[in-house]
Amino acid sequence: MKSILVIGNGMVGYKFCEKFVAKKTSENFKITVFGEEPRPAYDRVHLSEFFENGDAKALEMAPRSWYEENNIELITNERVTDIHRASKTITTINEKTFSYDYLVLATGSSAFVPSIKGVEKEGVFVYRTIEDLEGMMAYADQLKKTNPEAKAAVLGGGLLGLEAAKAVMDMGLEPHVVEFASKLMPRQLDTRGSSVLKNKLESMGIHIHLSKATNKILGENAITGMEFGEYDKINVDMLVVSAGIRPRDELGKTCGLEMGTRGGIVVNKKMQTSDPEIFAIGEVALYNNMIYGLVAPGYEMADVAVDQILGTSETLMTEDIDMSTKLKLIGVDVASFGEPFMPVEKGYSIIFENKTKDLYKRINVSHDGKKLLGGILIGDASDYNMFHQIYLNGLPIPEDAEELILGARGEGGSSFGSAMDIPDAAQVCSCESVTKGAICSSITEGGCNSLADVISKTKVTTGCGGCKPMVVDLVNETLKSLGKEVKETICEHFAYTRQELFGIIKVKQLKTFDEAIDTCGKGDGCEICKPLVASIFASLYNDTANKEEVIQDSNDKFLANIQRNGTYSVVPRIPGGEITPDKLIVIGQVGKKYNLYTKITGGQRIDLFGAQLNDLPAIWKELIDAGFESGHAYGKSLRTVKSCVGSSWCRYGMDDSVGFAIELENRYKGLRSPHKFKGGVSACIRECAEARGKDFGIIAVEGGWNLYVGGNGGATPRHAQLLAEQIDNETVIKYLDRFFMYYIRTAAPLMRTSTWLDKLEGGIEQLKKIVIDDSLNIVKELETEMQSLVDAYQCEWKQAIENDDMVSRFQHFVNSEATDDNIVFVPMREQKQPAAWN
Amino acid sequence: MDTILNKYSTVKESDVKVWFKTAEVNKFAKNGGVCVKYKDLQIAVFNFERRNKWYACQNLSPEKKENVLSRGMIGDDKGIPKVACPLHKKTFSLETGENLNGDLAPIATYPVKIEGNFVYIGFSE
Ligand SMILES: Cc1cc2nc3c(=O)[nH]c(=O)nc-3n(C[C@H](O)[C@H](O)[C@H](O)COP(=O)(O)OP(=O)(O)OC[C@H]3O[C@@H](n4cnc5c(N)ncnc54)[C@H](O)[C@@H]3O)c2cc1C
Ligand code: SF4
Ligand code: FES
Numbered sequence: 001m002k003s004i005l006v007i008g009n010g011m012v013g014y015k016f017c018e019k020f021v022a023k024k025t026s027e028n029f030k031i032t033v034f035g036e037e038p039r040p041a042y043d044r045v046h047l048s049e050f051f052e053n054g055d056a057k058a059l060e061m062a063p064r065s066w067y068e069e070n071n072i073e074l075i076t077n078e079r080v081t082d083i084h085r086a087s088k089t090i091t092t093i094n095e096k097t098f099s100y101d102y103l104v105l106a107t108g109s110s111a112f113v114p115s116i117k118g119v120e121k122e123g124v125f126v127y128r129t130i131e132d133l134e135g136m137m138a139y140a141d142q143l144k145k146t147n148p149e150a151k152a153a154v155l156g157g158g159l160l161g162l163e164a165a166k167a168v169m170d171m172g173l174e175p176h177v178v179e180f181a182s183k184l185m186p187r188q189l190d191t192r193g194s195s196v197l198k199n200k201l202e203s204m205g206i207h208i209h210l211s212k213a214t215n216k217i218l219g220e221n222a223i224t225g226m227e228f229g230e231y232d233k234i235n236v237d238m239l240v241v242s243a244g245i246r247p248r249d250e251l252g253k254t255c256g257l258e259m260g261t262r263g264g265i266v267v268n269k270k271m272q273t274s275d276p277e278i279f280a281i282g283e284v285a286l287y288n289n290m291i292y293g294l295v296a297p298g299y300e301m302a303d304v305a306v307d308q309i310l311g312t313s314e315t316l317m318t319e320d321i322d323m324s325t326k327l328k329l330i331g332v333d334v335a336s337f338g339e340p341f342m343p344v345e346k347g348y349s350i351i352f353e354n355k356t357k358d359l360y361k362r363i364n365v366s367h368d369g370k371k372l373l374g375g376i377l378i379g380d381a382s383d384y385n386m387f388h389q390i391y392l393n394g395l396p397i398p399e400d401a402e403e404l405i406l407g408a409r410g411e412g413g414s415s416f417g418s419a420m421d422i423p424d425a426a427q428v429c430s431c432e433s434v435t436k437g438a439i440c441s442s443i444t445e446g447g448c449n450s451l452a453d454v455i456s457k458t459k460v461t462t463g464c465g466g467c468k469p470m471v472v473d474l475v476n477e478t479l480k481s482l483g484k485e486v487k488e489t490i491c492e493h494f495a496y497t498r499q500e501l502f503g504i505i506k507v508k509q510l511k512t513f514d515e516a517i518d519t520c521g522k523g524d525g526c527e528i529c530k531p532l533v534a535s536i537f538a539s540l541y542n543d544t545a546n547k548e549e550v551i552q553d554s555n556d557k558f559l560a561n562i563q564r565n566g567t568y569s570v571v572p573r574i575p576g577g578e579i580t581p582d583k584l585i586v587i588g589q590v591g592k593k594y595n596l597y598t599k600i601t602g603g604q605r606i607d608l609f610g611a612q613l614n615d616l617p618a619i620w621k622e623l624i625d626a627g628f629e630s631g632h633a634y635g636k637s638l639r640t641v642k643s644c645v646g647s648s649w650c651r652y653g654m655d656d657s658v659g660f661a662i663e664l665e666n667r668y669k670g671l672r673s674p675h676k677f678k679g680g681v682s683a684c685i686r687e688c689a690e691a692r693g694k695d696f697g698i699i700a701v702e703g704g705w706n707l708y709v710g711g712n713g714g715a716t717p718r719h720a721q722l723l724a725e726q727i728d729n730e731t732v733i734k735y736l737d738r739f740f741m742y743y744i745r746t747a748a749p750l751m752r753t754s755t756w757l758d759k760l761e762g763g764i765e766q767l768k769k770i771v772i773d774d775s776l777n778i779v780k781e782l783e784t785e786m787q788s789l790v791d792a793y794q795c796e797w798k799q800a801i802e803n804d805d806m807v808s809r810f811q812h813f814v815n816s817e818a819t820d821d822n823i824v825f826v827p828m829r830e831q832k833q834p835a836a837w838n
Numbered sequence: 839m840d841t842i843l844n845k846y847s848t849v850k851e852s853d854v855k856v857w858f859k860t861a862e863v864n865k866f867a868k869n870g871g872v873c874v875k876y877k878d879l880q881i882a883v884f885n886f887e888r889r890n891k892w893y894a895c896q897n898l899s900p901e902k903k904e905n906v907l908s909r910g911m912i913g914d915d916k917g918i919p920k921v922a923c924p925l926h927k928k929t930f931s932l933e934t935g936e937n938l939n940g941d942l943a944p945i946a947t948y949p950v951k952i953e954g955n956f957v958y959i960g961f962s963e
Binding site for chain 2: 055057058063492493514523524525526527529530531549550551553554555557558562566613808811812813
């Protein structure tokens with residue numbers, strides 16, 4: 001039995017193991033892998049997803065048990081410190097020694113941190129590992145506590161830098177990108193492309209600083225700013241350095257392997273280093289005098305090394321390595337493929353630019369006009385996969401090459417056919433080396449029936465994920481050609497979209513979950529479809545959440561929001577934010593009696609936190625007796641209509657904003673919708689109610705109200721767009737009824753109006769046609785539906801406390817009057833908060 | 839805090855020493871859950887009417903150590919009956935306690951029987 005030691009358990013080191021054990025002849029080898037990081041290899045490419053869901057397990061390339069099952073010894077948290085080539089052994093930080101027949105170096109690279117004065121300060125991070133990201137998240141949280149307007153800079157405006165900028169923006173910090181070069185993504189974009197991208201990013205709220213050489217990081221212990229020149233500074237509270245990568249080649253250096261002048265361990269086409277028994281793969285390997293900072297070449301290197309060690313084939317590394325890339329995540333399409341900059345001797349470029357739409361497309365074509373050599377796409381990269389395929393496989397292009405980016409004149413549309421037109425041998429997924437033929441035949445012959453099946457069978461899309469759009473097209477087209485249906489369905493229980501199910505339930509007048517699942521679904525339902533069906537019932541019949549409480553989201557079931565420690569909040573409705581002193585006193589008394597934490601919210605009302613489940617009915621009884629109603633803060637439904645003080649008090653007021661806000665809040669209260677729904681009314685353009693940050697906003701102007709729709713606050717703030725101008729109260733209500741009802745009917749689950757409006761073909765102009773011009777001939781129907789919902793309103797808390805059966809739902813124990821003794825509060829600023837999670 | 843997790847361990851029907859009488863059948867919401875107190879344990883009990891089955895498991899969410907699972911929604915994952923934690927929607931098999939959409943440790947499950955219109959849960963001590 002021969003021994004292989006793999007140093008480095010990153011993406012490429014893992015891929016080596018995976019490919020190795022998949023070969024039949026691998027049984028005569030024993031693999032031992034050393035990883036310096038505490039966890040098994042994970043998908044670094046999708047590191048930013050960890051920030052979204054905090055789920056490190058989901059990023060794992062394979063669980064620990066996989067290594068065991070495949071007889072691979074995985075030793076994590078153990079850095080290899082020395083290679084002794086003479087004795088063919090290595091030693092680790094814990095002074096353990098292992099001997100090898102073959103050694104594979106897959107130590108990857110680390111973030112390059114330039115030696116700027118002050119980079120060691122607190123608040124300066126790199127973006128490479130899960131631990132880096134955890135550190136950033138904790139620091140950002142801390143910052144926001146003392147300063148909600150905290151700023152973060154990213155040093156480096158390359159591919160990774162922009163991804164990091166998006167991450168800090170999502171963490172709630174004001175993002176700044178500082179780039180030394182005079183353009184963004186200098187390796188992939190030309191100057192014009194960069195300036196289009198810059199415009200677009202700035203409109204999204206990312207500040208871009210080009211041609212800036214940072215000479216100092218300012219601050220005492222923690223960073224407070226960056227200095228570029230004597231008078232040129234910016235204030236920032238956090239910095240992420242993303243200035244390139246440096247190969248982790250220290251082991252190669254100390255054991256005397258041949259190194260590149262600027263680092264990296266030199267390898268030949270067999271991935272051998274200068275010592276034929278030592279291989280280097282991934283971001284530590286210097287091949288063709290280059291370090292390739294991408295997974296696809298790394299995976300190919302792993303493949304080559306496996307075959308070379310097993311001696312089963314003459315696999316060699318490709319000469320030309322494809323460096324095409326597409327930026328993920330940032331919310332704007334950016335892609336560059338092949339040769340993005342075109343030297344004149346090779347060909348000519350065709351460029352299309354539309355500044356008003358932040359669009360830029362450039363393709364580079366050979367002199368004879370027959371070959372696509374490369375290009376850049378900004379603003380719309382939907383053709384990227386197709387162009388990339390044309391480029392990689394040298395497919396023919398239209399005689400008039402400009403049709404590729406402008407579309408064929410006259411007919412419009414794209415001038416090449418579908419993904420199905422590329423040859424079977426074309427490599428669609430370069431990370432996993434999967435051809436179009438392999439993808440299609442996994443369906444036609446391999447028994448796959450869905451995208452998920454194809455992915456688990458062929459591993460496509462599991463590397464960089466860049467091939468996903470094309471794989472989706474291929475899978476859908478192939479399924480279609482076999483007469484199989486493809487669509488985004490709700491979950492395993494309902495093979496419909498929300499809109500379709502809405503239609504079916506309405507037509508068949510289904511009234512209970514069992515009826516719905518027995519008529520048009522299968523199984524017993526789940527936490528996805530049950531609340532969705534409940535929301536459809538509510539939208540159709542204005543059923544309160546009490547009717548079938550077991551299919552309601554837990555918050556709807558208990559008519560209250562569950563908080564960190566399993567207690568609940570109580571939020572009475574205060575329409576338009578107007579409240580009498582007497583009612584304020586009642587809220588105060590209830591808060592005191594039940595020892596609740598109280599806070600005034602952004603929606604102009606008062607939240608009471610920390611109520612135990614079994615106290616909820618009594619609390620609500622007192623509130624209802626004093627004339628309050630449920631605020632539906634727990635539901636996907638209308639929250640509040642915020643108002644400014646308006647003409648009754650304000651000297652600028654042009655109309656009674658409070659009165660109108662109250663009227664609207666009372667009209668739409670209790671209505672369930674695909675997501676929460678907020679409104680605002682301001683009595684003049686000073687906009688004190690911040691109405692344009694809401695799903696609907698109304699602003700008084702000369703001659704009536706301006707009505708805006710589709711705005712929101714939150715992680716990606718959006719201003720609402722103008723739907724109608726200078727209309728009277730009655731018309732506002734008419735248009736709102738139609739808009740709201742149309743949204744309820746057609747939006748996907750958990751889709752706010754802003755995203756819905758983005759996705760609506762034709763956008764706001766189309767919405768105007770539907771709502772105002774009645775282009776679909778449905779407004780009468782929408783109005784009637786809305787009116788019957790408004791008429792069916794009931795306060796569900798009143799309903800609940802008046803019914804003994806319902807009250808018993810709030811008992812913590814079915815067999816005891818006791819309450820949950822595990823709930824612990826700690827004091828905070830004269831009130832209380834839940835004890836921290838641990 | 840881990841000690842409170844350690845209080846719960848799965849009881850097989852064959853190991854039951856005590857059948858604890860909880861409450862009348864009609865106190866248990868159909869296709870929903872309620873919480874039962876036994877000594878210092880909190881047990882979530884589900885009346886899975888669609889399947890004509892009863893299930894019991896610890897009420898404590900292994901993720902955040904809050905007593906909330908009885909307030910979660912039940913359903914099935916490819917036929918396996920499950921409950922979804924109301925805090926972050928982690929789902930657990932009601933048969934084996936296994937975490938179906940993650941790598942959390944399994945939760946403890948307990949046998950349930952119905953006798954004379956009463957619901958009983960089985961414990962080993
Ligand atoms: C945020 C981010 C986004 C990215 N996006 C993309 C993308 O969209 N497309 C793309 O193609 N690429 C992308 N990349 C690059 C891609 O992640 C890398 O190319 C890939 O991870 C390289 O794999 P590797 O195994 O060579 O190195 P790594 O994944 O860095 O693995 C090396 C491992 O070896 C360990 N190690 C080092 N020295 C030792 C030692 N002496 N002993 C033990 N262990 C050691 C390290 O701790 C590390 O875990 C991205 C990278 C980041 C950070
Ligand atoms: S929006 Fe205009 S009317 Fe309303 S409070 Fe502000 S200034 Fe006054
Ligand atoms: S091309 Fe990278 S995952 Fe398919």
